[in-house]
Amino acid sequence: MDEPMSERMPVAKEAGLNETGLVVSGLTKVYPGRDEPVLDHVDLVVRPGETVVVMGPSGSGKSTLLRAIDRLVEPDAGEIFWNGVAIHRLKGEALRRYRRQVGYVFQQHSLFEQRTVLGNCTLAPCLWGDEPERSRQRAMAALARVGLADLAHRYPRELSGGERQRVAIARALTVNPKLLLWDEPTASLDPILVGEVMGCLLDLANSRSVAMLVVTHEVRFARRVADRLLFLERGRKVEEGPPGQLLEHPRSEVGRRFCQLLAA
Ligand SMILES: Nc1ncnc2c1ncn2[C@@H]1O[C@H](COP(=O)(O)OP(=O)(O)OP(=O)(O)O)[C@@H](O)[C@H]1O
Numbered sequence: 420m421d422e423p424m425s426e427r428m429p430v431a432k433e434a435g436l437n438e439t440g441l442v443v444s445g446l447t448k449v450y451p452g453r454d455e456p457v458l459d460h461v462d463l464v465v466r467p468g469e470t471v472v473v474m475g476p477s478g479s480g481k482s483t484l485l486r487a488i489d490r491l492v493e494p495d496a497g498e499i500f501w502n503g504v505a506i507h508r509l510k511g512e513a514l515r516r517y518r519r520q521v522g523y524v525f526q527q528h529s530l531f532e533q534r535t536v537l538g539n540c541t542l543a544p545c546l547w548g549d550e551p552e553r554s555r556q557r558a559m560a561a562l563a564r565v566g567l568a569d570l571a572h573r574y575p576r577e578l579s580g581g582e583r584q585r586v587a588i589a590r591a592l593t594v595n596p597k598l599l600l601w602d603e604p605t606a607s608l609d610p611i612l613v614g615e616v617m618g619c620l621l622d623l624a625n626s627r628s629v630a631m632l633v634v635t636h637e638v639r640f641a642r643r644v645a646d647r648l649l650f651l652e653r654g655r656k657v658e659e660g661p662p663g664q665l666l667e668h669p670r671s672e673v674g675r676r677f678c679q680l681l682a683a
Pocket residue numbers: 450457475476477478479480481482483484526
């Protein structure tokens with residue numbers, strides 16, 4: 420991203436300034452009326468081509484973390500850098516340019532029911548100013564990537580749960596993202612559909628073309644492609660490391676409890 424130098428803050432202590440990829444430092448969010456922060460000084464790095472998996476109990480702040488990285492939630496403290504640009508300070512057009520590089524698959528994927536699969540996927544490119552034909556090409560390319568080009572003219576109600584989720588993934592891919600944020604992309608899918616959706620994610624992770632931050636409890640996915648795994652508990656990062664090591668020998672209490680549950 421070519422930001423004017425004034426967008427960058429030339430302060431040496433800001434660790435992310437000279438880094439490529441995503442650097443999150445001390446990210447903290449407190450919702451009014453709550454005693455504890457929802458995010459409490461979270462640090463993480465996702466370099467281009469890397470996949471980082473986030474696990475943690477319900478309510479531990481996983482979705483809030485992704486939302487803060489896309490600036491859908493305003494953090495109270497901390498810093499977010501993308502390729503050296505201070506994202507936590509961006510406004511207006513500069514924020515839009517950053518968001519254009521981010522693909523986000525929400526926990527509750529919300530397809531527009533009154534639009535076809537293709538119509539769902541052309542929306543973002545159109546919003547970003549692409550001509551209709553260019554938007555259509557982008558959308559079809561993204562749908563082909565998740566194996567759904569043949570279903571472009573169906574409506575969401577005519578799709579299975581796995582297909583709907585793959586449309587949500589295609590929609591995130593239409594903007595050619597450099598940073599992909601996935602929030603439990605396989606939640607509430609049956610095991611066959613989980614395999615289908617995870618296949619798409621595995622291909623993307625293996626292509627090493629994007630930085631991926633994935634909230635998922637899919638242990639096999641984490642083992643196969645994650646460069647690092649981190650556990651969140653009550654807004655704090657309690658552990659981080661290679662997935663094999665963390666899943667087999669968790670050091671933290673929450674890691675141990677969590678791995679027992681995952682293995683059960
Ligand atoms: N807008 C909000 N206002 C107040 N509290 C909120 C808000 N959004 C989320 N929370 C609270 O913040 C905490 C973290 O929520 P978050 O959605 O990040 O958790 P999560 O780890 O993604 O959980 P899950 O696994 O259930 O999706 C929860 O206790 C939630 O109730």
